[in-house]
Amino acid sequence: MPNFRLNQPITFKEGTGFTIDQNGIELYVTDHTGVVFSIGQAVGSGSNVQFNEVTSSKIIIDNGSLILSSDTISGSFTQTGDISVSDNLVISKDLTIEGILTAEKIETEVSQSATLFESGSTLFGDDIDDEQYMTGSMSLTSSFTIGHKVTEISNDTSLTDGSSTAILTENAVKGFYEPFQDNATYMRKSFAHTGSFVGSSTASFTAATASAPSGLTSTSKEDFMFFLNGTIMENNSITIEQDDTSLLLKVNNDTIGYSLENTDEIVAFGKFNT
Numbered sequence: 001m002p003n004f005r006l007n008q009p010i011t012f013k014e015g016t017g018f019t020i021d022q023n024g025i026e027l028y029v030t031d032h033t034g035v036v037f038s039i040g041q042a043v044g045s046g047s048n049v050q051f052n053e054v055t056s057s058k059i060i061i062d063n064g065s066l067i068l069s070s071d072t073i074s075g076s077f078t079q080t081g082d083i084s085v086s087d088n089l090v091i092s093k094d095l096t097i098e099g100i101l102t103a104e105k106i107e108t109e110v111s112q113s114a115t116l117f118e119s120g121s122t123l124f125g126d127d128i129d130d131e132q133y134m135t136g137s138m139s140l141t142s143s144f145t146i147g148h149k150v151t152e153i154s155n156d157t158s159l160t161d162g163s164s165t166a167i168l169t170e171n172a173v174k175g176f177y178e179p180f181q182d183n184a185t186y187m188r189k190s191f192a193h194t195g196s197f198v199g200s201s202t203a204s205f206t207a208a209t210a211s212a213p214s215g216l217t218s219t220s221k222e223d224f225m226f227f228l229n230g231t232i233m234e235n236n237s238i239t240i241e242q243d244d245t246s247l248l249l250k251v252n253n254d255t256i257g258y259s260l261e262n263t264d265e266i267v268a269f270g271k272f273n274t
Contacts, residue, residue: 005030012037182213191274195249195266200259203266205247209240210271224270228260247272
């Protein structure tokens with residue numbers, strides 16, 4: 001077979017995206033010469049192809065399930081890594097986040113106005129006429145202010161704290177004032193009884209003294225006034241003693257300056273039970 005030689009050599013030069021093993025070499029083809037062109041990666045339908053940059057008016061992925069066109073993404077996709085948005089992100093429909101959403105500030109504007117700040121503070125409404133509705137329970141660990149700072153809702157029936165920032169429950173108010181009902185009944189007990197002569201220093205009243213409720217001083221002679229023939233008897237010269245169903249009045253004849261007589265009218269006024 002005769003040999004051929006090109007009158008002018010053939011020269012292949014590499015371009016963007018592919019290489020030539022005979023790059024820039026003048027080939028006269030005097031002998032059999034092989035030239036290998038390579039594009040750096042497989043581009044078969046089953047290959048994983050990577051590009052640093054792709055310019056296209058439209059990219060259709062997975063038979064149209066995801067379309068990238070101009071500034072629009074149509075379809076659904078799953079983001080498994082990080083995504084960074086340096087400008088505004090506008091979503092016209094629902095956004096579902098199954099993990100944690102972290103933001104410096106969140107503002108909502110549709111049928112309500114609410115702002116969530118990075119510090120943890122929250123602003124509801126933007127006008128004094130706005131009304132906020134909540135359904136369910138609300139738990140506060142700090143305080144709230146409605147003209148006056150409130151730090152707790154207290155259920156303390158004894159009101160021992162004396163707090164100026166606590167609101168009382170109905171149970172706390174009822175529990176605190178309930179003993180005063182008994183106190184009020186006791187305080188209103190004021191009865192008069194006429195005594196009987198027993199001796200020159202003793203008179204007897206058929207009555208029992210009222211029992212003071214818990215928390216009050218026990219009933220004593222200080223809760224009574226005794227009158228002898230219309231004249232009040234000196235308190236420091238008398239003592240009283242409950243003897244079963246009778247109250248005994250005992251007189252110190254020396255300090256009071258007289259003795260009781262059978263004809264005397266002795267009247268007691270004070271905290272008898274009935």
